[in-house]
Amino acid sequence: MPATVIVGLQWGDEGKGKTTDFLAEQVAVVVRYQGGDNAGHTVVVGEETVKLQLCPSGVLYPHITSVIGNGVVVNPATLIRELDMLIGKGVDVSRVRVSRSAHVIMPYHVALDKANESRLAGAKVGTTGRGIGPAYGDRAWRLGLRMEDLVVEERLRERITRALEDKNLLLESMGADRFDVEPLVARCLAWGERLRPHLDDSTWIVQDALRRGDHVLLEGAQGALLDLDHGSYPFVTSSNPVAGGACTGGGIGPLQVDEVIGVMKAYATRVGSGPFPTELFDETGRGIAERGREFGTVTGRARRVGWFDTVPLRYAVAVNSASAIVLNKLDILSGIETIKLCVAYEIDGQRVDKWPSSGARLANAVPIYEDFPGWEQPIHDVRSLADLPENARRYVSALEEHAGVPIVFVSVGPERTQTIERAWRPMRHRPGALA
Numbered sequence: 001m002p003a004t005v006i007v008g009l010q011w012g013d014e015g016k017g018k019t020t021d022f023l024a025e026q027v028a029v030v031v032r033y034q035g036g037d038n039a040g041h042t043v044v045v046g047e048e049t050v051k052l053q054l055c056p057s058g059v060l061y062p063h064i065t066s067v068i069g070n071g072v073v074v075n076p077a078t079l080i081r082e083l084d085m086l087i088g089k090g091v092d093v094s095r096v097r098v099s100r101s102a103h104v105i106m107p108y109h110v111a112l113d114k115a116n117e118s119r120l121a122g123a124k125v126g127t128t129g130r131g132i133g134p135a136y137g138d139r140a141w142r143l144g145l146r147m148e149d150l151v152v153e154e155r156l157r158e159r160i161t162r163a164l165e166d167k168n169l170l171l172e173s174m175g176a177d178r179f180d181v182e183p184l185v186a187r188c189l190a191w192g193e194r195l196r197p198h199l200d201d202s203t204w205i206v207q208d209a210l211r212r213g214d215h216v217l218l219e220g221a222q223g224a225l226l227d228l229d230h231g232s233y234p235f236v237t238s239s240n241p242v243a244g245g246a247c248t249g250g251g252i253g254p255l256q257v258d259e260v261i262g263v264m265k266a267y268a269t270r271v272g273s274g275p276f277p278t279e280l281f282d283e284t285g286r287g288i289a290e291r292g293r294e295f296g297t298v299t300g301r302a303r304r305v306g307w308f309d310t311v312p313l314r315y316a317v318a319v320n321s322a323s324a325i326v327l328n329k330l331d332i333l334s335g336i337e338t339i340k341l342c343v344a345y346e347i348d349g350q351r352v353d354k355w356p357s358s359g360a361r362l363a364n365a366v367p368i369y370e371d372f373p374g375w376e377q378p379i380h381d382v383r384s385l386a387d388l389p390e391n392a393r394r395y396v397s398a399l400e401e402h403a404g405v406p407i408v409f410v411s412v413g414p415e416r417t418q419t420i421e422r423a424w425r426p427m428r429h430r431p432g433a434l435a
Contacts (some may be wrong), residue, residue, distance in 0.1 A: 002258030003216045004205075005246045008223030009262040009316040011270040012241075013294070013303060015328035015411060017041025020057035020219045022409070022416050023261075028214035030058030031067040031206060033249035034103055035221030036135065037078040038128040044414040050089065054079050055096060056219050062092055065209075067202050070101035071239065071249015073135040074147060075110075076191035091276035098195060099202035099251075100148035104188075106160075108167045109134040117175040137237040138163070147199055147330060150382040157185050160323050165329065174196030203251030210256055218257075224316040226269045232359050236275025243320040250325075262405075263315065265329040266395070269294050269303040275363040278306035278342045292332040309342040309367070310402035312394040315355035317403050325403055327396065328411040329390075330417075336374040343366040343402070372398065380413045385420055 004023070005282035008014045021043045024030055041061060044050075050060065054074060058064040068074060083093050087375055094253070107132030117127055124267040140143035143163050156422060162183050170180040194290050209216050222241040225231045230242055239245065243260045247253060270276045280288070285305045288294070294303040316322070333339055345352040345365035356362050382388055388410075400407045410420040 003210060003218065003252055003256045004221070005218045005243045005244045005257055005320075007220045007260060007262055007320050007322070007324070008241060009247075009264040009313060009320070009322065010268055011225045011276075012039065013271070014223060014263040014265050015326070016219060016221075017043050017052065017057045017150050018328065018411060018414065018416070019261065019263050019326045019409070020217060021060065022419055023217060024058035024061050024064055025066065026215060027058065027217045029067060029135070029206060029216045031133075031216065031218045031248045031250045032072055033054045033069045033218050033220060033245075034071040034241060035237065036073040036130060036132045037075045037319070038130045038132045038237070039221030040217075040330070041221075041310070042414075044416075045433075047256075048085075048089070052082065052092070054082055055086070055093075056217075057216065058186055058219075058285045059086065059093065059096060060091060062095075065095045065097060065205065067205055067250075068096070068098045068102060069202050069206075069250045070099040070360040071245060072099070073103045073105050073139070073239075074098065075130065076150065076188075076195060077146075080191065084391050087417060096198050097200040097202060097205055097262045098147055098198045100146065100199050101202070102147050103133045103135055103139045104145040104147060105131045106145065106163070107131075107184065107187075108171065110136070110180075111171055111176050112167065112174075115176040116172060119174050121208045133238040135335040147195070150188050151196055151199070153189060156188055156192075157181065157310045160184050186351070200216060204419070207250045207335055210252070216252075218250045218252070218323040220245065224320060225312050227319075230315075230319050232274050232362055235272065235359065259323045260320050261324050261326060262317060262320055262403075263326045263328065263401075264291075264308075265332050266327060266399075267292075267308050267329070269305070269307040271301055271303050276304055276306055277311075277345060277362065277365040277367045278309045278340075279304050284336065286383065287336075288332055289329075306344070307340045307342055307367070310398065310399070311342065311345060312355045313399075313403055317405055322405050324386075324406055324408045325400070326409040326411065327399065327407050330392065330396070330410055331379050331412040333374065333392075334378050335376060339372045339374050340369040341372060341395075341398060343370050344368040350426050358414065370398075382412055382419060383420055385410065388420075 056066045059066040112134045114129045220241045226237045289305045375391045
């Protein structure tokens, strides 16, 4: 059975939660492989809306083992609140597993994140202030705490003491409060005691599942354009949402991935700072934002809205080796008379068809649009491509042509059932496998 990676092809918020939830019924293990509680997934089941920050979207299925992989940075307080919320909704969380190797977001990481953004003022990156960057920074500096440290008091105290020597100096230099060792140790031990039953070796959970022939789904947060290495740096996240991040953050090898499903929505959104060539500032943009409920799952911040941009789409498909695409929120475009599709940029007087690696060049990009006639009728009840309005089909076909890979699911509403599904999706066959 395959390992499937689900990855965002835009700036995040593409609807990966619904996609994972829709596919999860067929799988045994769902793994979240990067990011932290700065990224949320919203899943709608009937009248129930569940907002998740750390647990994979598959947690709502009782048969699934939900894994928070080693590539995730975990705020234990957030995770405990999320588990309590799920228990309150009648969800069995006994199968949730957290990698012992996942790094811990400490209170001083959150304080440093907020203090630094405040210091940067007009030049701020636009983080969520949840300590994600500082936690990943400590991981790279080999100063971080891992989830396994929360249950070993002596090691915990030693690592916190070492970390605070530098953290308190930084915090004081930015006018923020210091942290004391012992209160942090006590808090961490309490977290560790509560989460101890969920701590496990996530790599072997995944490897054993694949060896048994189980289907494993690996779920990313954010999107390819926010990738630390491949996104619009420096206005990016601190991890690797691209499909390659599933290998390092989920504990699998490249040859174990049989399909990469890229997720995108029928228009573009972005949160935080950074260049956004197709951004809309008019009534059309405000209407899309309102109908699409474009507010951050975690922060509640209003998302910036723009027309769909095929320039980064082609790049995202390439760097993720996407084999298929899920198109979400097509229904939000109903009622728009003319839909614009960005097909290239003009930068310094020249046409540019490839995503520029330079953030400065992207900031100077002027979109070149093609116009598509819209459709008036709502499409929430449509369940086949043939039943979509002709103009909607033309728009979907144009997106598919620019992507160069098939669109296999089209979402026309937030619920699982509001999905148009093609009868097939391509997979990469492993060497020696039957065609």
